[in-house]
Amino acid sequence: MQSFNHIFRHHNRSWHSLLLLLFACISFTGCGVQSTPRVVTATPTLVLSEPVVTLTPIPTRPAGDILAQITRGPDNTFLATHTPIPTVTQSPTVDITNTPTQTIEPTETLDPTITPSPTVTETPLPTNTPTPTATPQLPDLPEVLQSPSISQTIRVPILMYHYVSEPPEDADKYRINLSVEPDRFRAQMQWLKDRGYESVDLYDVIEVLANSGEPLEKVVVITFDDAYIDNYEIAYPILEEFGYKGTFFVPTEFIDFGYEGYMTWEMIEEMAAAGHRFESHTKSHPDLSILKRNDHVWQILGSQETLAAHIGYKPRFLAYPSGRYSDLTLEMVETLSLWGALTTQGGTWRGFHDRYEWKRTRVSYGTTLKDFEVVFRE
Numbered sequence: 001m002q003s004f005n006h007i008f009r010h011h012n013r014s015w016h017s018l019l020l021l022l023f024a025c026i027s028f029t030g031c032g033v034q035s036t037p038r039v040v041t042a043t044p045t046l047v048l049s050e051p052v053v054t055l056t057p058i059p060t061r062p063a064g065d066i067l068a069q070i071t072r073g074p075d076n077t078f079l080a081t082h083t084p085i086p087t088v089t090q091s092p093t094v095d096i097t098n099t100p101t102q103t104i105e106p107t108e109t110l111d112p113t114i115t116p117s118p119t120v121t122e123t124p125l126p127t128n129t130p131t132p133t134a135t136p137q138l139p140d141l142p143e144v145l146q147s148p149s150i151s152q153t154i155r156v157p158i159l160m161y162h163y164v165s166e167p168p169e170d171a172d173k174y175r176i177n178l179s180v181e182p183d184r185f186r187a188q189m190q191w192l193k194d195r196g197y198e199s200v201d202l203y204d205v206i207e208v209l210a211n212s213g214e215p216l217e218k219v220v221v222i223t224f225d226d227a228y229i230d231n232y233e234i235a236y237p238i239l240e241e242f243g244y245k246g247t248f249f250v251p252t253e254f255i256d257f258g259y260e261g262y263m264t265w266e267m268i269e270e271m272a273a274a275g276h277r278f279e280s281h282t283k284s285h286p287d288l289s290i291l292k293r294n295d296h297v298w299q300i301l302g303s304q305e306t307l308a309a310h311i312g313y314k315p316r317f318l319a320y321p322s323g324r325y326s327d328l329t330l331e332m333v334e335t336l337s338l339w340g341a342l343t344t345q346g347g348t349w350r351g352f353h354d355r356y357e358w359k360r361t362r363v364s365y366g367t368t369l370k371d372f373e374v375v376f377r378e
């Protein structure tokens with residue numbers, strides 16, 4: 001013990017340094033042991049961070065692609081350096097938001113073909129409008145007419161003419177029957193004028209019914225089917241002479257194709273500018289009662305749009321060609337937001353509820369003033 005103490009005392013210094021060395025050694029190995037797992041844990045952190053890093057370049061890539069496209073387009077290499085990076089990084093965001101909007105638009109334009117929405121129907125109108133001098137305005141009625149608060153029926157004669165001319169000598173009975181001699185036509189207009197009748201159009205009639213307005217007194221709607229050239233050459237000057245406005249139902253393809261014996265678009269535009277109405281008689285005058293849904297759209301909406309391009313507004317009325325229609329036709333005219341449609345059946349009373357089956361009074365060859373007068377008897 002003594003010797004140990006002696007040694008200890010003697011070698012106090014060296015003992016002390018030995019302890020220090022040992023301590024340092026432990027702490028060193030301690031550090032060494034601890035530092036080894038730290039290296040291990042450091043590695044996964046680096047691995048983990050890698051995907052985070054790879055995520056960032058993904059949005060940058062399309063920007064680079066767009067930049068590459070922009071650069072590739074023009075031959076000038078300076079343009080590539082010109083394109084500022086912020087503009088490129090913005091353009092993909094614009095592209096992405098643009099793409100869905102663009103894909104929705106075609107769907108909307110497809111819709112009207114099947115179930116036409118009013119918005120799209122009106123879009124093609126301004127495209128090729130050779131606006132007449134003074135376009136008669138339509139009454140301010142909603143796109144889709146709502147049932148009126150008060151249901152009423154009013155008596156408004158709607159006259160139906162076809163040809164206003166002497167039939168040719170070789171004319172068959174149908175052609176003869178569809179013709180009204182010019183003198184008789186003038187006499188009929190004179191008769192109306194003498195009794196104080198005013199001419200109105202179908203918009204005036206539907207407006208009263210849709211808004212539960214005051215019934216129209218002493219009025220008549222003068223309609224012509226098929227757009228024969230004598231409507232312009234003979235009927236139009238006579239109508240003007242008496243201050244009357246007519247409503248003409250046009251099979252628009254007959255005019256488009258320039259068929260002989262039919263009015264031209266120039267004639268129609270002139271009369272429309274003078275305040276006469278031009279309404280749909282379909283495109284090619286088919287038998288609507290045997291047509292499918294899409295053919296109805298083509299025939300009715302197609303003719304409305306063609307007319308709109310020439311007269312400056314979309315007409316809202318249809319006359320069924322040869323008076324033929326089916327339940328599907330009735331469904332389609334409502335779907336197509338027409339305001340009314342006319343048959344060839346006889347009758348003078350009309351309401352909002354039967355607006356797609358309004359009846360008319362046929363004026364035929366040989367219709368005397370006595371026959372004519374009957375229509376207007378109270």
Ligand SMILES: [Zn+2]
Binds near residue numbers: 226285320321322
């Ligand atoms: Zn017809």
